[in-house]
Amino acid sequence: MxxxxxxxxxxxxxxxxxxxxxxxxxxxxxxxxxxxxxxxxxxxxxxxxxxxxxxxxxxxxxxxxxxxxxxxxxxxxxxxxxxxxxxxxxxxxxxxxxxxxxxxxxxxxxxxxxxxxxxxxxxxxxxxxxxxxxxxxxxxxxxxxxxxxxxxxxxxxxxxxxxxxxxxxxxxxxxxxxxxxxxxxxxxxxQDIRGGLRGTVTPAAALPQVLAIRSSITPADTFSTSADVAGAFQLGALPSGTYRVEFFPSATAPANQGSYKQVTRTGIIVTNDQLTDIGSTPLQ
Structure with missing residues (x-):
């Protein structure tokens, strides 16, 4: 490399x-x-x-x-x-x-x-x-x-x-x-914008892009990251508000498994000075 x-x-x-x-x-x-x-x-x-x-x-x-x-x-x-x-x-x-x-x-x-x-x-x-x-x-x-x-x-x-x-x-x-x-x-x-969210995806092999979209304002703010090889992701420096989180798999599932799916979660609340954990999100 x-x-x-x-x-x-x-x-x-x-x-x-x-x-x-x-x-x-x-x-x-x-x-x-x-x-x-x-x-x-x-x-x-x-x-x-x-x-x-x-x-x-x-x-x-x-x-x-x-x-x-x-x-x-x-x-x-x-x-x-x-x-x-x-x-x-x-x-x-x-x-x-x-x-x-x-x-x-x-x-x-x-x-x-x-x-x-x-x-x-x-x-x-x-x-x-x-x-x-x-x-x-x-x-x-x-x-x-x-x-x-x-x-x-x-x-x-x-x-x-x-x-x-x-x-x-x-x-x-x-x-x-x-x-x-x-x-x-x-x-x-x-420095005043210190909210954030984190979570995991399963299976980790899906390697999704993760979008956090603050839908409580117009036009909406969009922030992005990707899950790592362990399936974990974290977004920091997010303004307070209500978000929807969208997951877009970047890999293809093995032939003997079901396909990976795009998933959207809504109503995620981010509060200043706190890291919101949204838990595990299945993509299969």
Missing amino acids: LFARPLFYVFVAAPLLLASCSNNDKSDDALASGTLEVRLTDAPGDFRAVILDVRQIEIHLKEEGNPDGWQLLPFQAQPINVLEYVNGRSALLVSSDFEPGQLKEIRLILGPDSYVTGRDGQRYDLKTPSGQSSGVKLKLSKKDLYQQSSNYQLLLDFDVAKSIVERGNWKPGNDKKERYLLKPVIRVVA
Whole structure:
């Protein structure tokens, strides 16, 4: 298999000044700094490995469009296999002191060495239309901003299935470097969204994709993952609400067994700060 397991580091640098202040007119409480964490998690796709060549992570602290608002975070450039961080697992990319304030955007600068390892074991380079130059910009909405929190966590939820696009005219025998484009689809989740759900499927060999659809709002929110080889799945950073959970088997049942079925469960309640266990779901 052609990928290297990435090593993750935690760096603590000088405080990031996310709010302007002066020692002469601010109290000790107002000057107290906290911790900014940036973590990465993934919704799986149909690959053995997905390697992102992440070179820099930056945050934007001023009004949109102000080129002077970008500030570099203490992050060591490294390859990241995002498929290692699924079903509730996440990679700690940055941990740094900061003084509470408003974050506007976060940006990932990607290098030229991103690639996937397909189910066939072959390496396919990922072409990135804009990631190497202007970077992948992710906006934070006002509801995600905290000015007085001592600990601020941003979770970057990378959707492999939506982010890796196969060229329509590619055929076996063509240049492997031309097969896939990387068009990152990443959801930014702030620390207040901490609901989740988990469960298992039987038989585990069905390897279903799992969709959690928050039907209590319009338009509905959709979050996805896949069950692992043991049949377990977990989705984190879900807003509170009522969900339906849909299961789509990705494998075919053996000839001597009944076929795997698509299943939908409704009325699943997710509550903030709680992990809802929906138990076992039979797919046969």
